[in-house]
Amino acid sequence: MPSWNDEETSSEEECEVVSMDMGLMEEPDTIVEPLFCGQLELSEPKCILHQMRPVKHVAFEGTVTGRRFYGFPVQANGVNCGVVEWVDGPWPPVLQRCLSKLWEMFHDQNCGRVLDKEKFEKELAKVKSEHERELAKLKMENDKLCIEYTKLVDDVSNMFDWKDGRVDKRVYQKKVEEKELEKKKKELEEKAMLEVQMEKLKLAKEQRCILQSQADIIKNTRKAMKDVExxxxxxxxxxxxxxxxxxxxxxxxxxxxxxxxxxxxxxxx
The missing domain is CATH 1.10.287 (Helix Hairpins)
Incomplete structure (x- = not known):
């Protein structure tokens, strides 16, 4: 197992290159490490696809977490040219199992957070929908109360005007009669509209019955013709x-x- 020392340099000469791990051809995720970074200027191998020199990286994925390696930079289009050489050898099996368990716990925790977030968003959407329904209901009640309040204010105003003599009794009575007449007219219009809708429904029902009877007659006629044949x-x-x-x-x-x-x-x- 290689020793990690804060005083070690990041030069290529002091890093012992280990043979490439064939189990991980694709370059893993990396983490920024100031003591081991930069591009290898004197390195011979270049990226076949992009003709770029290797870059120093520190792995931050799975059982290879913390291992230094030389790899080509991932391009903007997502192409991963893979690992060139590993600087550090594989960790001991015990440490690999510990790293694997830690990453598994990390992913489980992330999944739990995602599920909690989805559950919270669903609950929030449900509460928001209920709030919007209650708000619409309250708005309708408020509009109704405003209309009734305006009507009540007009009635009280007319009553005081009539009491003070500013409005003739006959004029006041005429306004009341006009309001009653308008109310009855509105009721009659609603009643007439309801009767028209009922007539339409009745006609539609009769039409459906006629069509059904015609269909039965046609069906029976075809059956009789078939029997005759x-x-x-x-x-x-x-x-x-x-x-x-x-x-x-x-x-x-x-x-x-x-x-x-x-x-x-x-x-x-």
């Missing part, structure tokens, strides 16, 4: 059989020839 085919076959029998009887000379001729005439008619 079946009977006609059957009678046709029987007629052909009887014609054959009569022809054989006439040929052999059995029975009354005149009667057979009559039967033959009937069959041919």
């Amino acid at each position: 079946v009977d006609r085919d059957f009678l046709k076959k029987e007629k052909e059989k009887l014609e054959l029998v009569v022809a054989e009887l006439l040929k052999d000379g059995y029975g009354s020839k005149e009667k057979l001729e009559q039967i033959k005439a009937i069959l041919e008619s």
Whole structure:
């Protein structure tokens, strides 16, 4: 296991290069490490796709967390050219298991946070929807109260005007009658509209019944026509059989020839 010392330098000469780990061809996630960073200027291998020199990285993923390596920089289009050489050898199996467990706990915690966030967002959306419904309901009640309040203020104002003599009693009575008449007119219009809707529904229902009756009649007619065709085919076959029998009887000379001729005439008619 390589020793990590805060005083070690990041030069290429002091870093012992280890053979490449074939189990991890793609470059892992990395973390910024000031003591081991920068580009290898004197390195021979270059990226085949982009012709770029390797860069010093410190892995920050899975069981290779903390291992230094030389790798090509990931391009803007997401192409990962992989690891060139590992500077540090593989960690001991015990440490690898510990790292694997730590990353598993990290991912589980992240998943838990995502689930909690989704649950919170659903609850928030539900509360928001209920709040909007209550707000709309309160707004409707407020508008209704405002209308009633305005009407009440007008009535009180008219009453005081009539009491003070500023408004004639007959004028006041006329306004009241006009309001009552307007109210009755509105009720009659609503009633007439309701009756029209009922008539439309009744007509639609009758039309559906007529269409259903027509469909039943057409269905029964088709069925009767089919039965007639079946009977006609059957009678046709029987007629052909009887014609054959009569022809054989006439040929052999059995029975009354005149009667057979009559039967033959009937069959041919």
